[in-house]
Amino acid sequence: MTATLTAPKAPPHPVGQSRSRRRLGPTVRFLLLLGFLVLVFIPVYVLLVTSFKARGEIAASETWSLPSDWTLDGWETAWERLRDPLWRSVQLAVPGAVISSILGSMNGFVLSRWRFPLSNLVFVLVLFGMFIPYQAVMIPLVELVTVDANIESGIPALLVTHVVFGIPICTLIFRNYYETIPNDLIEAARVDGAGMLQTYARIILPLSAPAFVVTLIWQFTSIWNDFLFALFLSTDDNGPVTIALTNLSGGQLSNYQASMAGALIAAAPTLIVYIVLGRYFIGGLMAGSLKG
């Protein structure tokens, strides 16, 4: 949609300006940016407007207009349907983020500052786990978690799965971060006779807060937003909010008001995290490209 609407307006770089050797004026740039802002906001406008409409008010001709009667009916229906799954998502995403961050911190420390033979190879092998399509492990995974390990399907099974598959990215973020800690600090501790655990606890951990914020946010967001694992390891009755939202919006009698309100409710926690801690959110993004 965005492509077709705006392609003619904006050349990718200021070719036309080159001869006169002038920069693309700040005003022009500002207006272009504003235009894209509007485009990016279109889906949000639709979500908001539709969520406040009354059930009868969804004739095709009125789809882009503001509600004539503002009502909270859609929000009430959505809240009713999503309240329990939301709570389950909290019980999944919070511990999941904490546990994989702690494991990631230990891994990152050892793989950057307390290396063992072939530790670089081990690191690359761990990293591979964050790129695989999870379909390639899904069928035996369901059996391993719910049958072999006898873990209850739903939140417990998902928690174990998300913790393990969160290890690679958390390890990567912590390893990149610890690489920036001066080696002298660690050597000094070594000279003082500190062992590995002492070095980790006294030198490394107190410096780790920024990396923890990044991994906690990253893991919370990706666990909260996960749909694929939830689809295979849980049901509408014991699954997270993404499953409940899909069922809410996919029923035979599509209730657009409730679906749109539900989408906003389900997105609210990660959006709030993004708004409050956006700076750190970007840190996790950058790690995704392996560049730290």
Added chain:
Amino acid sequence: MTDQARQRPKVRHRTRISTWGPGLLLISPSLVLVGIFVYWLIAKNTKLSLSDKHTAIDPEEYVGLDNYRELLTEDRFQHSLTNLAIYTVAFLAGTMFFGLLWALLLEKGIRGEGVFRAIYLFPLAISFVSAGVVWRWLLNSAEGEDAAGLNRLFQIVGLDGLQNPWWDTPNWGMVAIALPAIWQLSGYVMALFLAGFRGIPDEQREAARIDGASEFQLYRHVLFPQLSPVAFAALIVAGHMSLKVFDIIYVISRNTYQVEVPATYMWQVQILQGDPAKAAAIASVLLAVVAVLIVPYLIYSHRAEKRS
């Protein structure tokens, strides 16, 4: 030479097991878990894909590459691979275009830059499931009187000619279904490029300008060449996400044949048709496609790091 000499004592120091042993012990639980959940399960899935376990209760008997042979000659699977290729090209073109364009517009600094950046990035914080709810409605295929979603918007702004059936279009429907993904991830590519631009020292621009380079020449010969590692990283990350696409297609199309990709086909075969061996084979092919992209990248990054 001097570097090597300086490092040698450290290396010897590290070769004693009493030194590195505790570290390995500390992280061994993680390593064992990743080993089981990634490598052991991939092995089990591969074994399943080489068997004739075509229902949940069939025994798993080895049949070699039969499932793969059938799959690769099957029209439906080829269709899903073609769809995936179209989707990936559209998605990469879209995200790279908007990502680079936004980064270019922002990189020299502008009033309200932080706000623009934050808003271009925010779709990334939302799940494909939430986004899918609204995009499913925006990409409604009805036209004319019944038009809703974007088709209705085109009517309102007087661009009736742009109305189209979106993802209901044969073949090109994949481009339509890439739009929500482009909406979500262009900001990510922008952030990568912006970081790349900001990493280039200002002196280089000044030097180029003093040498009489035009703005275009400055970008073409000074700035863009230094951004190629960023562009490469962005392509790999976005590319592998694209190959794994599942959520957005599932949520918007509810598994319509028209826009089927290997990931959604695998779900159908496993859950609706209950054929584990075939589903495992589809998943293995998908893994191979992603690995072709990722493994060289991992090796390359690993080597680059060693060198530095």
